Amino acid sequence: MASQSCQRGPENAHMHPKGPCCSALCFLCSLGSSPHGSSLGPLRKCGRRSKPVQSSPEGSRVAEWPDGLLSLLLLLWSLLPSAGGLELEMAGTTQIVFLHEDVTIPCKILGSLHLDLSIVGVIWSLKKDGDESEVFKFYGDQLEAVRPGANVSLLGLEHGDASLYLPRFELWEAGEYQCKVVVTPEKKEGTTRLEVVAHPNMSLSEKPATARGGKEKLIICQLDGFYPEALDIKWMGSALKDSHFQEITEGVVTGPTVKNDDGTFSVTSSLALKPALEDHMYQCVVWHRSWLMPQSLNVTVFENTRDSTHGTVPPTAEVGPPVSEPRSVMIYVTIIGLCILLFSVIVCGLWKWKRLTTSNTGLCLRLDVRCGSTSTVNCI
Structure with a gap:
């Protein structure tokens, strides 16, 4: 037999402190009392204040969901009235995250000083390519991390913070994340699109060219592990005695972008150097979405010995000329x-x-x- 608080009829439904007894919470109560239904434990105390769920050191308790409970929750979700006073604060329309880094997607219930977790439900889902899949769900003391490692801190949830934590974010997890929150009898949902980026790993190397008996030299700029694919490479050059860099187009060969096994991309660009009468500084300048400003690597070629050294130029909005060694000596x-x-x-x-x-x-x-x-x- 169902508990007394769940046996209210239509004649006394208006006495329920949180709304009519036909609300989702009371309906779950009646299901929990059935010998063939799914028991939700603390939710049987419909209309009463139960003790908050105590979180583990990891910030969550994991319990198995009964079969068919998810479909019931989704059905009851549509029966709940839209929130009049319940407001959610999300990160914004789009959130940029970095590949293989831990990610937190904000979702906060505004104006919540303390919540009774027995009347709170949270469902996080991912919509991608027209399909929607669940990531995390919590109701009462029932919690399931569908995506391994996904978590919502119960301690934070008591204070209105339903933010989702995802460790080691992968490329395939990019998409639209939806935060659905129920504070019986109200519901609210918000969405945030996550886009993932990965920095290019840059390196410079050199080798003799095969043409003209090896008198030419090739400088190779290798970029690995970047995402998304769009990327721009330019070569800049300047004589050491000069202070103005100019773009180089002659002798530049940039290969096709190659997709790696992990979904990231790689590309190689080379610059063929002809023998010159004076020393030069060359730069491989790269623009990518994962950087706010372009980054570059530089190489100095000394014509008298045909030796070269290379180093990193700090990222700048406009790549400027580095100070050459002869000029430094002159200044000193x-x-x-x-x-x-x-x-x-x-x-x-x-x-x-x-x-x-x-x-x-x-x-x-x-x-x-x-x-x-x-x-x-x-x-x-």
């Missing part, structure tokens, strides 16, 4: 020369001042001796 020599000159001027000035002072003092003494007087003589 100039600074040292100015310091030596200033020191010489100071020493010379002190020496002249001291000499003038000594000369005037000697003149006064000679005047005293010559006059044979003890009177005071003012020296000028």
